[in-house]
Structure formats: C-alpha cells, structure tokens
Amino acid sequence: MEQKIVNVFLASPRGFCAGVDRAVEIVKKTINKFGSPVYVRHEIVHNKFVVENLRSQGAIFIDELSEIKNKSRPVIFSAHGVPKKVIDEAKLNNIIYIDATCPLVTKVHREAEALAKEEFNIIFIGHRNHPEVIGTMGQIDEKFISLVENKKDVENYSPKINNNKFAYITQTTLSLDDTLEIISVLKKKYPSIKEPIKSDICYATTNRQEAVKKIAKKCDLFLIIGSRSSSNSQRLVEVAKKFGCKESILMHSDQKLPIEKIKNSNNIGVTSGASAPEILVENLIKEIKSIINIRVEEVITSVEKVSFKLPTMLIK
Structure with a gap:
C-alpha cells in the first residue's frame, strides 16, 4: 500500500x-x-x-x-x-x-518619556510581568503610566492625573488583532486619545503573525517553535488557532513531538518565534521526516531586510 x-x-x-x-x-x-x-x-x-x-x-x-x-x-x-x-x-x-x-523597544521607551514630559495619562497595553513591560514602565514615574492587558482592564481603568490628556503605547510583541480590539475600546472611552505615529508592534511580530494567518486554515496541525516565556511565540499559537487551526502546539524545549497527531494529519504548518534559531526548525523537519513522508513547501508572505547597528564600543 x-x-x-x-x-x-x-x-x-x-x-x-x-x-x-x-x-x-x-x-x-x-x-x-x-x-x-x-x-x-x-x-x-x-x-x-x-x-x-x-x-x-x-x-x-x-x-x-x-x-x-x-x-x-x-x-x-x-x-x-x-x-x-x-x-x-x-x-x-x-x-x-x-x-x-x-531599538524598537527603545522607541517605545522614548515615546513614554515624551508623553510623561507632557503629563499625559499613558495607557500601556501589554502583559504583566513580561521583562519588556517592566523595562518600559520603569522609564518614567509610575504616576504617568498604567498597564492594561485586555478590554475589561480598559473598562475598569481610571486615570491617575486629572487633566483629560490620554495616550496609549503598546508592548512590541502583542497579537495585532487582540491589540486592535483593545485600542478600539480605548478610542470609544477616550475619543481624543493620542496614538503612536507608527504602530509599536514590531515589524517581525506582525510579519510572523501574517505568515501564520496565511496557512493556518489549511492545516490540521500547527507546530510553533518557541519558548513558553516568549510572548511573540505564544501569540503565534493563538493566531494559528484563531485563524483556522485549532490543533496548534508550542514546541518548547520540554514539549515532546506529537507523533500520533502528525501521523493523523494531511497538512502541517511549521513556524518559529522571533527568538528561535533556524536550526531548531531544521531539526523539527528531520524528526517529522523520520515518522512520515513529507512534501515541504515554504510559504513566503514578506521578505525582511531590516538590520540594526551594533553599539559603537563593540565596532571599534
């Protein structure tokens, strides 16, 4: 057969x-x-x-x-x-x-500083206790900034400064769609709220989510390589589920390969979070290949050409 x-x-x-x-x-x-x-x-x-x-x-x-x-x-x-x-x-x-x-996180830090200088009530959309959130909130006096994680937090939010000046900033690694939902509730509550000139969600987070959306609906199983503590990897799992592949699994270091699910699939999606090296993807493909016959197709939704300079002290 x-x-x-x-x-x-x-x-x-x-x-x-x-x-x-x-x-x-x-x-x-x-x-x-x-x-x-x-x-x-x-x-x-x-x-x-x-x-x-x-x-x-x-x-x-x-x-x-x-x-x-x-x-x-x-x-x-x-x-x-x-x-x-x-x-x-x-x-x-x-x-x-x-x-x-x-540098994209630093951009959010500078935004927070500029808004605090003008005494805005800053509403920061992010995940409590994530290092990026702790770092950003630690740039300015806490009286200027409040964290919201979801729409309910927005509804319960009350300003710390009574001056009718509101602005929002966001963590760089959030789900694009979830963040837009929170922003829409914010705009309803504060119609004149000041928003970032350019979205705070980083290009890489957006691009990886868009790539997952493109293939999720045709997959029976989606394997996302990334750490449990990686916000952008966790968001990729959520995006895959939301856009059509209910069986989406975060392949962190302790996660065993779901052999039976792989055998029962016709179409499998594979991606990796922004902090996962390509060798982990190559190893995963090899493991899948050892179980079943596969045909690999790379689905390209965008090409990234961004690079950031190293600190001057390391270039000299």
Missing part, C-alpha cells in the same frame, strides 16, 4: 528578527572583546537553546546586578530592555554595561 505524503507548510518569515540577531551578536562580540565571563541580566532572548549556547561560550546569566561577583566584568542588558534604575545601579557600581535592548 502506498504511504501517504503529508504537506508541511513552512511559514516565512519565521525565526530570528533583527533585534534578536543584534542581541546575540552583542553577547558574542562582548566575549570576544573582554574575554569570559561576561554577565547578562536576564535571558538575552527567550530561548533555552540560544541561552545554553551563549553560556557555553562564557556568558553568565543573572537576575540582578547584585549577583555580579566581579564588578570589573561587563554586563549586558537583554533585548527586552531594563528600567532606568538598573542603568543607574550599574553606573553607581562602576560596572561596564552594554545595552542590547531592541
């Missing part, structure tokens, strides 16, 4: 974005320049494979600067950004620091 061939639709763009590329390169170049060890505050990006690889090259990952045993060693701040008090602490202790914050 002839064995069936299963279609594997490979979403493109997928995987590393320019901000992640830059952050990983910053760690490698810092090790090259200063020798090991170098400290990294928090996971440089949300991916276990990437973190372990950098650890093997001489990076030591810490949660707080107080854990740095040798203050003469440099510390790198993760791509998610840090509150201003962390930078102040590094300066106070004369610690050399290299900021690997994604």
